[in-house]
Amino acid sequence: xxxxxxxxxxxxxxxxxxxxxxxxxxxxxxxxIMTASGTSGHGAELGAFFDLxxxxxxxxxxxxxxxxxxxxxxxxxxxxxxxxxxxxxxNPGMAVWLAEELPPLAAAGAAVVASIWGFTTDGYxxxxxxxxxxxxxxxxxxxxxxxxxxxxxxxxxxxxxxxQMFAHSHEGVRSAVAxxxxxxxxxxxxxxxxxxxxxxxxxxxxxxxxxxAAAITLINTVMGLALxxxxxxxxxxxxxxxxxxxxxxxxxxRAVYECRANLPDVPIVGVGGVGSGPAAAxxxxxxxxxxxxxxxxxxxxxxxxxxRDELAAWCAAHGIPRIDDLKRRHTRTLSxxxxxxxxxxxxx
Numbered sequence: 001x002x003x004x005x006x007x008x009x010x011x012x013x014x015x016x017x018x019x020x021x022x023x024x025x026x027x028x029x030x031x032x033i034m035t036a037s038g039t040s041g042h043g044a045e046l047g048a049f050f051d052l053x054x055x056x057x058x059x060x061x062x063x064x065x066x067x068x069x070x071x072x073x074x075x076x077x078x079x080x081x082x083x084x085x086x087x088x089x090x091n092p093g094m095a096v097w098l099a100e101e102l103p104p105l106a107a108a109g110a111a112v113v114a115s116i117w118g119f120t121t122d123g124y125x126x127x128x129x130x131x132x133x134x135x136x137x138x139x140x141x142x143x144x145x146x147x148x149x150x151x152x153x154x155x156x157x158x159x160x161x162x163x164q165m166f167a168h169s170h171e172g173v174r175s176a177v178a179x180x181x182x183x184x185x186x187x188x189x190x191x192x193x194x195x196x197x198x199x200x201x202x203x204x205x206x207x208x209x210x211x212x213a214a215a216i217t218l219i220n221t222v223m224g225l226a227l228x229x230x231x232x233x234x235x236x237x238x239x240x241x242x243x244x245x246x247x248x249x250x251x252x253x254r255a256v257y258e259c260r261a262n263l264p265d266v267p268i269v270g271v272g273g274v275g276s277g278p279a280a281a282x283x284x285x286x287x288x289x290x291x292x293x294x295x296x297x298x299x300x301x302x303x304x305x306x307x308r309d310e311l312a313a314w315c316a317a318h319g320i321p322r323i324d325d326l327k328r329r330h331t332r333t334l335s336x337x338x339x340x341x342x343x344x345x346x347x348x
Contacts, residue, residue, distance in 0.1 A: 016316035020308070022056070022323050024289045025214045025267040027149050027189055029056035029111065032284060032323055033308040036271050036294030037062055037115040037153060037193070038087065039244075042097065044104035046297065050305035053109035056290055060101070062115040062153040065126035067093035072237035077226050082245025082273070083295050084224050086238035089117055089156055094130040098143065106146035113191070117153040121179035124152060128183020135187045150188045152180040152213075155195035155220040156242070167195040167220070173204050174211045181212030191269060193217040196251050202262035215267035217292070218255045222248050245295040249273025253286050260287025275303060277310025285329040 020031035034057045040046050043058040052058055070090025077084045091097065094116075105112050116127035131150060138144035154176045155167035166172035173192075181190055192213040198204055205216045221242025226235040234240065252272025260268060270288030274280050275296035283291050296303035320326050 016312045018312045018315040018320065019322040019324075020312060020315075022290055022327070023267075024149070024191070024269060025189055027057075027215075029290060031056045031308055031311075032288075032290040033280065033304055033311065034113065034269070034290060034292045035059050035297070035304050036292035037113075037151060038085075038089075039294035040297050040301075042101040042105070043110065043112070044101070044108065046301055046304070047104070047108050049301040051108070052105065053111075055110065055304055055308065057111040057113045057148060058105055059113040059151060059292060060097075060105070060115055061091060062089050062117040062156065063091045063094050063097045063127065064089070064117055064119075065094050065123055065130060067091065067096070074235065074237050077235040077241070079224070079226055079243070079247075081247030082243050083298065084226050084236060084241040084243055085221070086236040086241035088238055089153075094127055098130070098134050102143040102146065106143040110146060111148045112146045113149045113151050114147050114188075115151045115153050115193075116180060117156065118176075118179075121175045124154075124176050125179040125183035128180045128185075132183065132185050132187045147188060149191055149215075150180070150184060151191040151193055151217055152177065153193045153220070155193055165195065167193075167204065168198055170204060170207045173207045177208050177211035177213055189214040191215040191217050191267075193220055195220050196248070196255055196272075197223050201255055202259045205259045205263060205266065209263070209266055215269060215289075216259065216263075217269040217271060218259060218288075219248070219252050219272050222251060244273070246273045246275065249279060249282075253282055256283055256288050257286040274307060275300075277307055277312075277314040280307050280311045281314050281326060284323065284326045287327070289327060 022029050022032040033055055037059045038061050042060045068091055071086045071088030075087045118124040134144040166176035177192055190213055192208040196219040208216055221244045224243035225240045249272055256270045268288050269290050270283030271292035274291055274293050280291045293304040293307050
């Protein structure tokens with residue numbers, strides 16, 4: 001992988017005179033807009049529509065240590081306000097991804113966030129070890145050097161037994177995060193993607209941090225089901241699926257806001273229903289340090305770049321010279337007397 005020419009966009013004040021630079025913990029990004037895992041293949045496909053180096057990072061489709069075929073078709077079903085999917089984490093396995101999918105991203109100058117998953121804790125550890133080995137063996141400008149962080153997907157609802165989803169219990173979160181962390185051996189920061197389908201997300205986020213997460217990604221899809229009323233059968237080959245798109249944006253905003261209120265110093269990446277600059281700004285104001293764009297790319301492959309430009313324009317129009325000034329707005333809200341308990345609604 002050595003010898004690849006990379007075009008990394010310089011981290012400097014950006015469009016409309018707005019400084020879009022941000023950090024997710026120890027990871028410096030030229031701007032806060034990323035792709036979301038699983039919504040644009042392994043990322044290089046979008047290079048036909050915009051410069052991948054113009055994003056903060058490209059988050060790739062979740063990869064396991066071994067190849068996995070995923071769920072039966074049909075895998076996607078549009079619904080009002082979004083999209084149901086049951087792809088089932090299909091991927092070619094880590095060895096193939098490193099050899100075939102990562103080099104085009106590195107050649108494009110993209111900052112890459114690798115996403116990993118496993119059916120077992122051993123699976124997370126194995127995927128982490130393979131990334132660590134590739135990173136340690138990389139030299140010059142080889143592909144693995146393009147990876148800036150690893151996102152552990154412990155919350156996909158499209159697995160065979162959802163009751164065993166790691167993100168749904170403290171022990172599950174603790175074991176999966178610890179395994180991924182052990183596998184990586186500290187060579188890359190570990191972000192952990194959590195589920196909204198729980199009753200106390202901040203507590204589970206705290207467990208993830210205690211187990212080794214350097215940042216948390218909020219949120220994954222919301223569990224859903226669509227039926228063909230003429231037959232009563234599910235519209236998706238895997239049965240139920242994960243709902244994404246505009247319908248879940250308020251869920252993501254609340255998740256980010258609540259976790260920021262409870263974990264003021266933990267880096268947070270916000271994702272869920274972002275299709276415009278103002279939607280990205282809302283997640284940043286809620287407490288996110290960066291934002292991912294996912295389902296919007298199905299309708300508009302240029303969506304991540306467009307959202308980035310719209311965010312810069314929105315900040316300029318609202319007199320916000322730096323993204324850091326927007327990111328601090330959640331603390332202002334809290335300091336003005338709005339406790340999160342106010343969001344729970346009146347007693348019934």
